[in-house]
Amino acid sequence: MDVYREILYRRIKIIIIFLILCLILALLNMITGPMKISLNEILINIVYTHNKTVHVVVWDCRLPWTLMAVMIGGALGLAGLEMQTILNNPLASPYTLGVSAGAGFGAAVAYVLGLRVLPAVPVEFIVPANAFFFAFLTCMLIMFIGRIRDFTSETLVLGGIAIAFLFHSMLALLEFFASEETLQAIVFWLFGSLTKATLLKSQVVFTVLTVVSILLLFRSWKITALRLGDEKAESLGINVKNLRIEILFYVSLLTSVAVCFTGIIAFVGLVAPHIARILIGEDHRFLIFGSILCGATVLSAGAIVSKVIIPGAIFPIGIITSMIGVPFFLFLVIRGRKQIW
Amino acid sequence: MVVTIKADGLSIYYGNRCVLSNVSFVAKPGEVTVVIGPNGAGKTTLLKTLAGIIPPNSGDVFFNNNRLSRMRREYISKFVSYLPQENVVPGILTVFEVVLLGRVPHLTWKLSEEDIRITTKTMEELGIKVHAKKYANQLSGGERQVVLVAQALVREPEVLLLDEPVSNLDIRNKLEILDLIKNITEEKKVTTLIVLHDLNLAAKYADELIVLSGGKVYAKGNPHKVLNESIIQSVYGIEAEIVKYNGGSVVIPLRSVMHNLQSSYRLA
Numbered sequence: 001m002d003v004y005r006e007i008l009y010r011r012i013k014i015i016i017i018f019l020i021l022c023l024i025l026a027l028l029n030m031i032t033g034p035m036k037i038s039l040n041e042i043l044i045n046i047v048y049t050h051n052k053t054v055h056v057v058v059w060d061c062r063l064p065w066t067l068m069a070v071m072i073g074g075a076l077g078l079a080g081l082e083m084q085t086i087l088n089n090p091l092a093s094p095y096t097l098g099v100s101a102g103a104g105f106g107a108a109v110a111y112v113l114g115l116r117v118l119p120a121v122p123v124e125f126i127v128p129a130n131a132f133f134f135a136f137l138t139c140m141l142i143m144f145i146g147r148i149r150d151f152t153s154e155t156l157v158l159g160g161i162a163i164a165f166l167f168h169s170m171l172a173l174l175e176f177f178a179s180e181e182t183l184q185a186i187v188f189w190l191f192g193s194l195t196k197a198t199l200l201k202s203q204v205v206f207t208v209l210t211v212v213s214i215l216l217l218f219r220s221w222k223i224t225a226l227r228l229g230d231e232k233a234e235s236l237g238i239n240v241k242n243l244r245i246e247i248l249f250y251v252s253l254l255t256s257v258a259v260c261f262t263g264i265i266a267f268v269g270l271v272a273p274h275i276a277r278i279l280i281g282e283d284h285r286f287l288i289f290g291s292i293l294c295g296a297t298v299l300s301a302g303a304i305v306s307k308v309i310i311p312g313a314i315f316p317i318g319i320i321t322s323m324i325g326v327p328f329f330l331f332l333v334i335r336g337r338k339q340i341w
Numbered sequence: 342m343v344v345t346i347k348a349d350g351l352s353i354y355y356g357n358r359c360v361l362s363n364v365s366f367v368a369k370p371g372e373v374t375v376v377i378g379p380n381g382a383g384k385t386t387l388l389k390t391l392a393g394i395i396p397p398n399s400g401d402v403f404f405n406n407n408r409l410s411r412m413r414r415e416y417i418s419k420f421v422s423y424l425p426q427e428n429v430v431p432g433i434l435t436v437f438e439v440v441l442l443g444r445v446p447h448l449t450w451k452l453s454e455e456d457i458r459i460t461t462k463t464m465e466e467l468g469i470k471v472h473a474k475k476y477a478n479q480l481s482g483g484e485r486q487v488v489l490v491a492q493a494l495v496r497e498p499e500v501l502l503l504d505e506p507v508s509n510l511d512i513r514n515k516l517e518i519l520d521l522i523k524n525i526t527e528e529k530k531v532t533t534l535i536v537l538h539d540l541n542l543a544a545k546y547a548d549e550l551i552v553l554s555g556g557k558v559y560a561k562g563n564p565h566k567v568l569n570e571s572i573i574q575s576v577y578g579i580e581a582e583i584v585k586y587n588g589g590s591v592v593i594p595l596r597s598v599m600h601n602l603q604s605s606y607r608l609a
Contacts, residue, residue, distance in 0.1 A: 003437055003470070004457050007437060224438070225442050228431070228434075228442060229429075231389075231427075234414065235392050235394060235423040236443070236445045237417070237445065238418075281434065281435065283438060341431070
């Protein structure tokens with residue numbers, strides 16, 4: 001009884017620490033930027049228009065960017081966690097399995113060919129809609145390949161890697177034919193950036209993230225049991241194949257939404273789940289929250305650094321996250337005595 | 342509920358290779374049925390079939406009078422507990438969690454007091470409560486095996502299928518774990534099937550012995566009748582002496598009569 005309580009309290013404690021850290025970084029993210037605004041003034045202008053310029057900056061930039069960093073970080077963290085778990089592979093993430101490459105190709109299709117794959121999409125949403133379509137298509141392709149060999153994790157992982165190469169080369173092909181300005185637009189999209197964030201976009205990500213999290217939380221014990229191996233899970237009465245298909249579908253949706261608005265932000269989806277797992281353990285009832293918060297924290301930290309590294313300019317966040325994340329991650333991997341997978 | 346298992350003409354093919362051929366036997370509640378046989382005889386496949394993981398190509402298994410082939414896996418898992426041979430616990434899971442996961446069909450988001458109580462009790466009975474907070478992958482191979490046995494027992498199954506549950510343990514732990522399994526089998530009228538390699542442990546703990554060879558049931562029955570020199574020679578290809586000791590049988594292996602490895606070694 002008390003043993004379980006102890007394990008439980010330790011987990012809750014870590015989740016709370018993450019939550020506080022995430023909040024602090026989100027607030028810091030709000031107050032950093034080319035224009036010096038105090039936290040007080042920002043909070044006042046969220047509620048009503050105290051100063052017209054500040055109000056515009058807060059509502060058009062600071063607030064959507066901050067929320068987007070939290071939402072996208074959380075979505076990538078959760079997507080990476082579930083990919084790693086159901087594919088039983090520590091290297092699985094939206095980036096390594098080619099979902100990001102698919103999104104990048106979709107964006108390039110919009111920039112280079114001006115093609116609108118989803119009909120009736122407003123002009124400003126053509127790029128994200130294309131990116132979403134191709135990211136989701138990538139996931140479906142991976143599932144299709146997996147289906148041939150009964151959804152074993154090796155088939156899905158190798159299929160994903162093959163698809164990643166395919167989309168990378170098709171992307172390169174489009175880049176080769178693109179004009180100079182278009183090429184620049186593609187490259188900037190691929191860098192990954194939060195500056196295109198709007199409140200509407202962060203609301204979309206928030207909604208998908210919330211729905212998927214709830215669906216996953218209902219299955220948290222089954223997902224945790226998957227870590228014991230397919231055969232063991234089967235003998236515990238879990239239909240491993242169906243569970244894998246179901247979760248892969250949720251994750252496809254989540255990943256596609258996460259990558260389509262911001263471009264390619266590598267690393268967060270791979271590493272946030274590992275950091276959370278090292279600190280929390282496999283129990284998905286907590287690890288789901290842990291990965292979301294850890295992803296949100298890492299991306300918020302990245303967003304802050306991207307704004308302060310060159311005063312007055314905003315560096316693409318995709319470049320920053322790896323730079324600040326790698327040392328921290330390596331520290332955890334090398335220093336820790338316990339196994340991390 | 343007590344469950345009598347009746348295997349009726351089970352045959353399993355992996356591609357063209359016949360792994361089990363027309364296997365029939367009855368395992369009764371409250372008895373330990375031990376399956377022995379050389380490597381590749383089909384012991385693991387038999388247990389997986391009984392656990393509902395591998396569907397038989399022909400024949401069927403009856404739990405009381407219900408056909409296994411007509412049961413859903415979730416239903417089977419409610420009363421059958423299967424411990425695979427592999428002794429790895431991947432992932433960062435505490436011993437408490439590994440044992441608890443044995444009850445996955447029952448678990449809800451907020452753990453019930455019942456689940457926590459049974460998990461703690463099982464850990465106590467197997468002497469691993471001291472490890473509860475440690476990560477399972479930090480334990481020694483033997484300790485981990487005990488944890489996995491606990492995981493199989495925590496579900497309070499009516500049918501217990503154990504594939505070499507003591508292979509990594511020292512002699513004292515072997516005896517303790519098998520004693521515990523035997524007691525639980527008798528007290529709770531569990532139907533227990535254990536795959537063992539050690540013929541002496543098989544003789545000591547089996548109420549009923551099944552000898553598998555080349556996918557067929559070579560012999561079955563009371564261990565003291567089944568375990569004799571000629572069966573051991575034809576199934577394992579070794580000469581052995583059986584000594585009756587204290588009402589039981591002790592198998593003393595003497596020499597191989599096949600010399601498979603030696604002759605190929607000389608040729609090389």
